[in-house]
Amino acid sequence: MEKNHYLIQGALCQCKFSEKPQTDELQVKAQSKHFANDLQGKDKPIATDKDIGKTMKKNTFGNCTLQPSSNGNLPCQTVITQWTGFYEKTVLSNGGKILLESSMAGCAIGGPNCIVVKDHGQTPEMAEQIEDSNPEILHEIFPCVDFYDLNNKSLMIEN
Template sequence: MAEKHFVVQGAVCQCQFSETPQTDELVVKTHSKHYANDAEGKEKLIATNKEIGQTMKKNTFGNCKKQPSGSSFLPCQTTITEWSNPYEKVTFSNNGNPLLEDSKATCPKGSKDCITIKDHGQTAELTEKNTKNSSPEVIAELLPGLNLSDLDDSALIINNTENE
């Protein structure tokens, strides 16, 4: 899996047959159990090759070049029939394999692998566990000139309340 990310809910996809390049977001509908890059386990469900059918937020990529209509094209109605290149070494509770950022989808109006993933949907999320597990050398590189051992814990708290 060398340096490839799992695709999560909200990943941005694009079809090569869109008249003008438009994107849509992937929605995970086949399970509610497996999360990535989401400390709270509320938003980033891992997408699998079982995300078949109308599994996009808007279910359209604009007008489809594969559906000519006079001097224009008919609107796309995204329907995914299969995914290629999932990570087959892992199987989730929905019997699906997680999608990777280089996985592609097939639409019956387009062609095999006509839908690509433009952004896997994961974002870096710093948690308390991350800071506790950080080495002093890494902290020194990221925050040069700051010696965290000289500060008490209260100096590291960022207050985000409106009234204070």
């Protein structure tokens, strides 16, 4: 597989036909058993090609340039009809194939591949397991960080 992240709940998408570029968050509704980038396995389900219909948080990308009217462009009403560019080699328990950051979606107005992914939704986070790790090995991997004092506040990253 090429370097491509899985899409998860919260991935940001954008329509090519939006009057002003706006993003909306993908909401995974087609499955609730498989998670990525989520230590607890409850907040970030993996998106699949089965996530069609009204699967965006706001279900709009603003005004749609393909729907002109006498008062300006009509508001977009996002309804995903299909996904392309998904990972073919893995099928999840819902029969869906995993969406990637290179995947694209289509809608009834904009046609195929009019919706692109702007952000896959995954965020890097350090697991708590690092506290049990050998400081010498960690120093080999991260030579600029002193892991001998894991209680040192300067190592903490505030959210």
